[in-house]
Amino acid sequence: MQIHSPEFKQRAGDALDNANLQRALGNLRDGFPQKRAAAVARMPEFEQLRNEGRDLKNHILANLDFYLEQFEDNVIKQGGQVHWARDGEEARRAILEICRNAGAKTVTKGKSMVSEEINLNDYLEANGVKPVETDLGEYILQLREDHPSHIIAPAIHLNLDDVSDIFHKKHNRPRSEDPAELMQEAREMLRKQFVAADVGITGANFCVAETGSTIIVTNEGNGDLTQTLPRVHVVITTIEKVVPTLEDMTLFLRLLARSATGQEFTVYNTLSSGPRRPEDQDGPEEFHVVLLDNGRSEMIGSEFQEMLRCIRCSACMNHCPVYGAIGGHAYGWVYPGPMGSVLTPKLIGVDKAGHLPNASTFCGKCESVCPVKIPLPKLMRHWREREFERHLSPKGFRFGLGTWAWFARRPGLYRWVSRSSSWFLKRLGGKQGRIRSLPLGKGWTAWRDMPAPQGSTFMDQWKRHQQTQQQKNKG
Amino acid sequence: MTSSRNQILGNIRRGLQRDLLTGDALDQVRTRLREHPANTVPARSQLPQDQQIALFESMANEAAAELIELKTLEALPGTVAEFCRENGIDQLVSASDPALTALDWSGIDNLEITHRVAQAGDSASLTTSFCGIAETGTLMLLSGPHSPTTLNFLPDTHLVLLKQSQIVGAYEEAWARLRQHSDAMPRTVNMITGPSRSADIEQKLQMGAHGPKRLIILLLRD
């Protein structure tokens, strides 16, 4: 996926003006948060599970090398192969090689954000292998040459009309406006692809060290067809997804379904361990796991380590009022919302993604719903600190902030500034009690009035009040 | 790739400011793998067996699975045949599980029954299951010589036999049974909770995305 994060402001503005998108985002704001709340209310232990989830992830990260090696050993024991990839380039090459060895013309794909992260589809296509997305949302996007705007509901920015249009155009069938019919149409189209594919590529929600298994969590069943029907199954995943045991995986599955869609459990939770056994009648003959790092190992021991706890549930973006206002594409890359605002600067550079950690009110809603209690606002603040240290924040802003901070440490002068500003704004407000246009505060007054101050400052009034009291007491 | 592997692991160790795990630290993580302790198990499923069955039924229903009660195993062929007749199904792909093949199917004349992997276009499949998990009304199915995984996903309707005695409370109990059942993992472990669905079009839930449109649980009293 191309990087558009530097154009955040522009893209956010466009998103705010896009009526269709705004309607779609309305669906999101009404849907996910309420479903999650209902599911959490049914699980009295939920808070405890969150604490355990956080602690367990911390334990895993503290022993990540060990668990990764265990995972690798156990994949190999079952006849699978593990490919370590430092970056996207290595991962892409490894996957292409597997495809070439399999003589693959078509690969089917389950939904994988890691695949988006490494731009896998474009690469395969350029090298003569046709990738076919099978998740309904991803399939729609692929037809539209569009990209996901959400990590679990990739096509959330589209409306029914958009889907009707593109299916009509690409499927050569009468245009339908019935979601059930449209889904049936996609089902029929993709059936052929599932059966024709030589390689199936899926992501993994977790990798179990104890058994060398990977697990995918889906509602559609597309991931299962993707990994069962072709001769070769490739899992593309990242190093922080490893968990020690099946029991540990279970803890995260309980958290994941409820945090993501508000379901009690996702429809299909599927563990894959190695290739098909000799006596099996179906299943892939080869099983490959591509373990991608792409900068994650450098986060260990840094102030961003906690971000590696993320289980990609999307609760943070579902509850984020900024995401809810502008949608995922404004963030300009693969990972949107609060988790993206922390992760993206790490993966593509804070010089490109500098807006992301700034475009937050630090309202804290994301942290309050995160199933592994990642302190997202704190981590965004760390990026702002890095930007400030590296002088990446705008000059005018730095100057203003510096001046203000200088005054804030000098109470006498600060009083004087407050007094003058208060006086000035009060005058501007006139009889109305509010200001409609403020030369230095256009950002504010373009959209709302600026309430005028009541009059003199509290500190001045308090002083006068104290003096009257003293005189009264004397008199 | 070896060098990538070493570099990634090296980075991790550098970040953790240590070398390879040794001594107590190593023992501790090894013990965790060996003993695989449970985390908090929600109280909801910790019930006497009869209530666990009731919980399984209500959770499975909630997930839009359909339940048909079987009084005896012998009643299965007839029940399946009747279901298929009512739903206009005339072909059934069945798992070759002895529990199914040993039954008397001779009287069934409205169904063409085959034993093979599933293919695109199959309308219904019949399989057994490894266990049922009451906590969320979830079925666990294992791949194996007599239970190809495609049967769980390709046909439009998936019929699954589950015995009440196979119902456990929480997922952890299912893992315990799985460990008892065999030392090695099967290629595929499917946990299935209701039929396939998607809400990818306008956040409106539609049933029957890529997997089965209907999931029928034949629940045997035993």
Add this chain to the structure above:
Amino acid sequence: MTASSTTPPTAKVGFFVTCLVDMFRPSVGFASIKLLELAGCEVEVPETQTCCGQPAYNSGDRNSTRAIAESVIDAFDGFEYVVGPSGSCIGMLHQYPDLFEPDNPYFERARSLAGRAYEITSFLTDVVGLGTLQARFEGLVTYHDSCAGLRELGVKTQPRQLLSQVDGVELAEMNEAETCCGFGGTFCIKYPDISNRMVSNKTANAQATGAAVLLGGDLGCLLNMAGKLKREGSTMEVRHVVELLANMTDQPAIGESAADLAYNAGGH
């Protein structure tokens, strides 16, 4: 207005005014002090206080934040409690320990300050217990939960509990009362159009309740919401909750025509 206070006498409180109250709405300061005094506290307003440092903190300027934190710590030395009419600024005081290395003498002092610092409604409910209020306000009100107060300090039931003691007040909860209003300090200046969408959602939710007054506990949010409502031509009034609690609603609401406040501390 009178109140029957049941607390042991004279908790010594240093009042943290906050920049916005100082500049925009002194009446909130006076209302808070009135309530604190009714609760039997001895209130002082340290003269050397300025700002909590949040603008610097949230802009990534740790050095300035630390310097400002030091002066706040100095200013409020020796007070049993520090109380302010803002969850956001008090929440900031709670962050101070993070700014200092443990061997810095300010570290322990920052921890001590954090342990003594309270948002006004939670102080009046959880710490001193304000007995029965005798305030009156006729009308339907709705309440916006400001983010920092809600999520950093757990302020949710306290203002509602206090409001329930005001005669005549009826509370109608709005949808998404806990969703951010889009103020966010410098956020609303840096990303004004996003902020605008957020505050528009908020004012729509507030107005849908049919309430005449929108209340909250943080002046930043209140200025933002009042500014939006006024621009939309709404007649909905916006006030800080302490104004109702202290029976000081004779002042024009936020963004309506202002007059200097004549502080009347009599009556108790």
